[in-house]
Amino acid sequence: MTTYHINLEGDVLKVRFGTPANGDQVIRDAAARLEEMVASGELSGGKLLKIDGPASVAVSYLIAHKISQLYGAIAVFDPKIGRPGYKTFITAVSQTPAYKIGELIETDEPQQKGKPIIKVVLCGPPQSGKSCLREGLKQAISNIEGAPYPYVITACPDGEGAWFSDAARRDLDLARRLKDEYKAKFTAEFAQKAAGWVRSASTPLNIIDVGGRMTEENRVIMREATHAVILAGDEGKEKVPLWEEFCRDLNLVIIANLDSDYQGKEDKIDTHSPLLTGSVHSLKRGEDVSRRPMVQALAQLLVGLCRG
Incomplete structure (x- = not known):
């Protein structure tokens, strides 16, 4: 089993921790998965990529290094901000005037589907x-x-x-x-x-x-x-x-x-x-x-x- 899971759902990169392991192993598994997704064309680039899920500081740096050049902008989900019940992302990487660093991107995706917070x-x-x-x-x-x-x-x-x-x-x-x-x-x-x-x-x-x-x-x-x-x-x-x-x-x-x-x-x-x-x-x-x-x-x- 991998120690870090990465999957693309539309324009959202879903990430989460897997089997518990030290940070060095997590980084190796995350790097291997990202390289596989780029090589297969699953991560082919575009105007905007949103990232949703927990990541260590090391994994965050790795993701930015591996795929930032493929996208005009990358925004990261922050559960502390935005309208209650809806996901809001913060633009963290931008190579296009279409998105400004620090810009908030609110989505219509409900944060919860009937389950309690x-x-x-x-x-x-x-x-x-x-x-x-x-x-x-x-x-x-x-x-x-x-x-x-x-x-x-x-x-x-x-x-x-x-x-x-x-x-x-x-x-x-x-x-x-x-x-x-x-x-x-x-x-x-x-x-x-x-x-x-x-x-x-x-x-x-x-x-x-x-x-x-x-x-x-x-x-x-x-x-x-x-x-x-x-x-x-x-x-x-x-x-x-x-x-x-x-x-x-x-x-x-x-x-x-x-x-x-x-x-x-x-x-x-x-x-x-x-x-x-x-x-x-x-x-x-x-x-x-x-x-x-x-x-x-x-x-x-x-x-x-x-x-x-």
């Missing part, structure tokens, strides 16, 4: 391992056949974006230094911007990582979501009832209430329904936690919500 917030006290859970959950969902791509929105200016986990696995000290450099203040302006990202998100499954405090800024962001997962470590367990109340006040459906057992040796699942409860152990930065039983259970729960 799930926007689940990972919340709870600070230092509980939410970012580690986020990355493990993303990997676990990607490994479920037929699951929607888990689109992650980092809605806190702590400098720890989706890149952090991969960087930490290679060089934890460097990742921490970069995080400190990227860290910004949590302002009302940032909250409004992040709330807009969540509100406009139109992919089937969206995971929102928020800060660890019950602030007005988090209230603004979280009220745009649909569901909540609460994660708390030993030092924050007494705050869980307050987080539950905070979520209920925002009309969020709490689907999981989890203990973060940093010193633990194994996960513990207490209940699956009506609420997923139990513990996930040792959420350490830089570790792959995607195969932990609790992470797997939460991934299955979220995919099930998307399927209705």
Whole structure:
């Protein structure tokens, strides 16, 4: 099985991750597929090519390198912008005056066909391992056949974006230094911007990582979501009832209430329904936690919500 899928549907290049693998293998598979499509004439060029689907930074550079010379312009789908329910693309490459860099191209293609849009917030006290859970959950969902791509929105200016986990696995000290450099203040302006990202998100499954405090800024962001997962470590367990109340006040459906057992040796699942409860152990930065039983259970729960 390939680690990266690329298919042409009309004037839209559909891309998605396949079998989990390191980035170097993903790049080789993507390159081979693109070369095959060009050689066969499937990618023969034209005025405009739209790209829809998740891609790593490396794959994005590869696609631009391989096919940008074939098309007058290339536009990339961005789920954070545009009318709710319809796909909007941003022009990223242009060699023609017909399209300007940064121009938005809205299509009539419905983003959803009767299925719900799930926007689940990972919340709870600070230092509980939410970012580690986020990355493990993303990997676990990607490994479920037929699951929607888990689109992650980092809605806190702590400098720890989706890149952090991969960087930490290679060089934890460097990742921490970069995080400190990227860290910004949590302002009302940032909250409004992040709330807009969540509100406009139109992919089937969206995971929102928020800060660890019950602030007005988090209230603004979280009220745009649909569901909540609460994660708390030993030092924050007494705050869980307050987080539950905070979520209920925002009309969020709490689907999981989890203990973060940093010193633990194994996960513990207490209940699956009506609420997923139990513990996930040792959420350490830089570790792959995607195969932990609790992470797997939460991934299955979220995919099930998307399927209705």
